[in-house]
Amino acid sequence: xxxxxxxxxxxxxxxxxxxxxxxxxxxxxxxxxxxxxxxxxxxxxxxxxxxxxxxxxxxxxxxxxxxxxxxxxxxxxxxxxxxxxxxxxxxxxxxxxxxxxxxxxxxxxxxxxxxxxxxxxxxxxxxxxxxxxxxxxxxxxxxxxxxxxxxxxxxxxxxxxxxxxxxxxxxxxxxxxxxxxxxxxxxxxxxxxxxxxxxxxxxxxxxxxxxxxxxxxxxxxxxxxxxxxxxxxxxxxxxxxxxxxxxxxxxxxxxxxxxxxxxxxxxxxxxxxx
Amino acid sequence: xxxxxxxxxxxxxxxxxxxxxxxxxxxxxxxxxxxxxxxxxxxxxxxxxxxxxxxxxxxxxxxxxxxxxxxxxxxxxxxxxxxxxxxxxxxxxxxxxxxxxxxxxxxxxxxxxxxxxxxxxxxxxxxxxxxxxxxxxxxxxxxxxxxxxxxxxxxxxxxxxxxxxxxxxxxxxxxxxxxxxxxxxxxxxxxxxxxxxxxxxxxxxxxxxxxxxxxxxxxxxxxxxxxxxxxxxxxxxxxxxxxxxxxxxxxxxxxxxxxxxxxxxxxxxxxxxxxxxx
Amino acid sequence: xxxxxxxxxxxxxxxxxxxxxxxxxxxxxxxxxxxxxxxxxxxxxxxxxxxxxxxxxxxxxxxxxxxxxxxxxxxxxxxxxxxxxxxxxxxxxxxxxxxxxxxxxxxxxxxxxxxxxxxxxxxxxxxxxxxxxxxxxxxxxxxxxxxxxxxxxxxxxxxxxxxxxxxxxxxxxxxxxxxxxxxxxxxxxxxxxxxxxxxxxxxxxxxxxxxxxxxxxxxxxxxxxxxxxxxxxxxxxxxxxxxxxxxxxxxxx
Numbered sequence: 001x002x003x004x005x006x007x008x009x010x011x012x013x014x015x016x017x018x019x020x021x022x023x024x025x026x027x028x029x030x031x032x033x034x035x036x037x038x039x040x041x042x043x044x045x046x047x048x049x050x051x052x053x054x055x056x057x058x059x060x061x062x063x064x065x066x067x068x069x070x071x072x073x074x075x076x077x078x079x080x081x082x083x084x085x086x087x088x089x090x091x092x093x094x095x096x097x098x099x100x101x102x103x104x105x106x107x108x109x110x111x112x113x114x115x116x117x118x119x120x121x122x123x124x125x126x127x128x129x130x131x132x133x134x135x136x137x138x139x140x141x142x143x144x145x146x147x148x149x150x151x152x153x154x155x156x157x158x159x160x161x162x163x164x165x166x167x168x169x170x171x172x173x174x175x176x177x178x179x180x181x182x183x184x185x186x187x188x189x190x191x192x193x194x195x196x197x198x199x200x201x202x203x204x205x206x207x208x209x210x211x212x213x214x215x216x217x218x219x220x221x222x223x224x225x226x227x228x229x230x231x232x233x234x235x236x237x238x239x240x241x242x243x244x245x246x247x248x249x250x251x252x253x254x255x256x257x258x259x260x261x262x263x264x265x266x267x268x269x270x271x272x273x274x
Numbered sequence: 275x276x277x278x279x280x281x282x283x284x285x286x287x288x289x290x291x292x293x294x295x296x297x298x299x300x301x302x303x304x305x306x307x308x309x310x311x312x313x314x315x316x317x318x319x320x321x322x323x324x325x326x327x328x329x330x331x332x333x334x335x336x337x338x339x340x341x342x343x344x345x346x347x348x349x350x351x352x353x354x355x356x357x358x359x360x361x362x363x364x365x366x367x368x369x370x371x372x373x374x375x376x377x378x379x380x381x382x383x384x385x386x387x388x389x390x391x392x393x394x395x396x397x398x399x400x401x402x403x404x405x406x407x408x409x410x411x412x413x414x415x416x417x418x419x420x421x422x423x424x425x426x427x428x429x430x431x432x433x434x435x436x437x438x439x440x441x442x443x444x445x446x447x448x449x450x451x452x453x454x455x456x457x458x459x460x461x462x463x464x465x466x467x468x469x470x471x472x473x474x475x476x477x478x479x480x481x482x483x484x485x486x487x488x489x490x491x492x493x494x495x496x497x498x499x500x501x502x503x504x505x506x507x508x509x510x511x512x513x514x515x516x517x518x519x520x521x522x523x524x525x526x527x528x529x530x531x532x533x534x535x536x537x538x539x540x541x542x543x544x545x546x547x548x549x550x551x552x
Numbered sequence: 553x554x555x556x557x558x559x560x561x562x563x564x565x566x567x568x569x570x571x572x573x574x575x576x577x578x579x580x581x582x583x584x585x586x587x588x589x590x591x592x593x594x595x596x597x598x599x600x601x602x603x604x605x606x607x608x609x610x611x612x613x614x615x616x617x618x619x620x621x622x623x624x625x626x627x628x629x630x631x632x633x634x635x636x637x638x639x640x641x642x643x644x645x646x647x648x649x650x651x652x653x654x655x656x657x658x659x660x661x662x663x664x665x666x667x668x669x670x671x672x673x674x675x676x677x678x679x680x681x682x683x684x685x686x687x688x689x690x691x692x693x694x695x696x697x698x699x700x701x702x703x704x705x706x707x708x709x710x711x712x713x714x715x716x717x718x719x720x721x722x723x724x725x726x727x728x729x730x731x732x733x734x735x736x737x738x739x740x741x742x743x744x745x746x747x748x749x750x751x752x753x754x755x756x757x758x759x760x761x762x763x764x765x766x767x768x769x770x771x772x773x774x775x776x777x778x779x780x781x782x783x784x785x786x787x788x789x790x791x792x793x794x795x796x797x798x799x800x801x802x803x804x805x
């Protein structure tokens with residue numbers, strides 16, 4: 001039997017203002033699976049990802065990440081668990097004045113001993129490593145640039161490079177390419193998928209562009225009003241389901257807002273490792 | 275991995291500038307430690323520690339005998355009186371000088387008239403006097419006046435008068451110039467004198483700001499008059515200097531508490547005054 | 553004018569009259585022929601300033617000492633302020649926050665000159681006392697500001713690092729510090745500028761620098777040397793003002 005990476009059992013999360021962002025979600029994601037989460041804005045995708053990243057504690061329900069309940073373990077164990085989880089934010093929370101190289105190296109701070117983290121402040125300890133990850137995002141030339149000199153899309157790619165450098169066992173990405181142009185988005189999502197399948201780790205990505213999700217991921221979870229609307233492989237996600245999922249929005253969002261040619265998914269599929 | 279990237283060895287371009295900056299800071303600060311005779315050991319020198327220890331141990335409880343409280347009350351009133359009297363004299367110095375240096379009140383500005391050259395020649399020394407008065411810190415003035423008129427509050431009053439006269443004069447003229455000058459100009463062009471132009475054209479516009487700044491300065495003057503006591507210019511500071519010299523911690527802490535209360539009181543009074551005139 | 557204005561005006565006049573009466577200040581007494589000539593003699597005795605080479609060398613040393621007092625004092629204050637600002641920003645809970653805020657307020661509300669007088673007792677006459685005095689007072693001022701800066705800094709970067717298993721100390725250094733360092737540096741430099749002026753006069757209670765030279769020369773009735781010191785103080789302040797204005801202009805552009 002394949003080991004389970006994420007297990008949610010009737011998990012709900014109620015915000016302080018009473019809003020129910022995640023409502024009674026149960027699901028299991030196996031180790032090495034690659035899952036895309038889609039749904040209209042405000043559906044609870046980000047909250048769900050933050051629950052998985054152990055940033056938010058569910059109000060009720062059982063949660064197990066990489067075999068552990070993050071809220072029932074010691075602080076040391078929680079820190080060790082968090083070392084194995086990496087999250088890419090839509091707007092990467094990187095101090096604007098930090099240099100790209102530092103921001104990328106910060107990904108592995110959890111694995112480093114204290115002295116190494118301190119030494120890296122004086123002189124970046126692994127410039128080559130940071131550069132390699134940035135090259136995969138095609139921004140190796142920005143290595144020593146300050147982050148506030150980058151565009152939104154470049155920042156997002158720095159965020160992805162940081163998580164690639166972290167090498168976590170669970171990759172969580174929250175709309176990682178919302179500001180990246182379509183052709184590049186495809187490559188970034190491709191790199192994330194390649195990383196996950198090469199190292200055999202789990203990838204959970206929330207995506208705004210439905211075509212990207214259907215194209216790259218073998219499992220699609222549709223979320224609406226904090227609940228799972230469907231949980232299917234892309235070939236079985238139908239036009240009607242998507243229309244239904246995005247009923248609150250005028251169109252089904254795709255890259256560059258091109259009208260989505262709704263064929264059963266997988267048509268545009270390319271080999272994973274080019 | 276793409277091979278060409280792994281081959282490139284990159285060095286941090288910021289390393290050298292950073293290193294240089296660090297070295298420069300160390301080179302600049304190092305003689306500073308020598309010049310300031312920096313030696314934390316002095317603080318732990320047994321004899322010093324004993325004296326200081328005894329002194330600080332007596333800080334609590336603050337001295338509260340009726341005699342001493344009467345002394346404190348007297349000194350506090352003296353401090354307030356020094357500040358108030360000093361500010362009054364400062365106003366007397368500042369106002370005429372501010373009127374002289376304020377350019378928008380200049381009659382000669384609107385056209386070549388009688389006194390064009392005289393006006394310019396008067397403004398320059400007035401400006402210089404203001405600058406000279408305010409550039410020397412009040413405590414230095416106090417030191418000088420203590421030698422000129424003797425120990426006691428008179429030196430403090432004069433020191434505040436001179437320093438704050440210089441500050442007020444400069445700021446007054448700035449406030450007057452930054453306000454709406456059109457009414458003044460209209461009056462001047464209609465042939466009115468400087469003083470009349472000031473009273474009817476400028477005064478109403480600038481008054482709230484002038485008052486607010488003066489009140490703020492009075493607050494500073496209260497604090498300054500405490501400090502100036504240390505060089506013998508009367509008030510709470512002089513009392514504290516005396517208590518310190520006698521190593522009487524209880525008195526020092528009582529005076530410090532009074533000082534805090536006084537500063538808070540001055541703060542409250544000035545806030546009230548500003549609100550009432552705003 | 554409203555009634556309250558008349559009331560305030562009356563109170564003001566009364567306060568001013570009471571002040572002069574309480575101090576038994578008689579300004580007319582300062583203006584008698586005798587005191588005027590005395591004052592005139594006093595002023596004349598300051599001229600000409602002592603510009604002998606030997607004394608100028610001592611002035612130069614005093615100026616350097618003043619700058620050193622301010623620089624070291626401010627540097628110590630920045631370090632101490634940052635150390636105190638960490639708990640004062642609520643990073644370690646509410647109780648340490650309240651306690652350190654109290655400490656910072658205490659340090660701040662005692663004026664530099666009072667600190668200097670206290671430090672002269674603790675460390676003896678000389679520049680070291682002045683350095684400590686500036687460091688203590690400025691630490692209170694800077695610490696409070698640092699604490700506010702830290703409290704207002706965005707928490708997301710450090711939070712994100714902690715969520716990837718980073719130690720809190722490193723998360724602070726990598727996530728929070730880059731956001732606050734520019735402000736900390738700018739404010740420390742600004743305080744340094746203020747402290748140069750303060751260091752010049754702290755000496756009047758024996759804490760080294762130009763102030764101490766002024767105090768000595770006035771005590772020894774060497775007014776000509778005193779005038780030289782005053783001129784040196786003025787020059788120092790003018791130069792610092794000019795330099796900081798120039799630097800600010802450059803940094804803003």
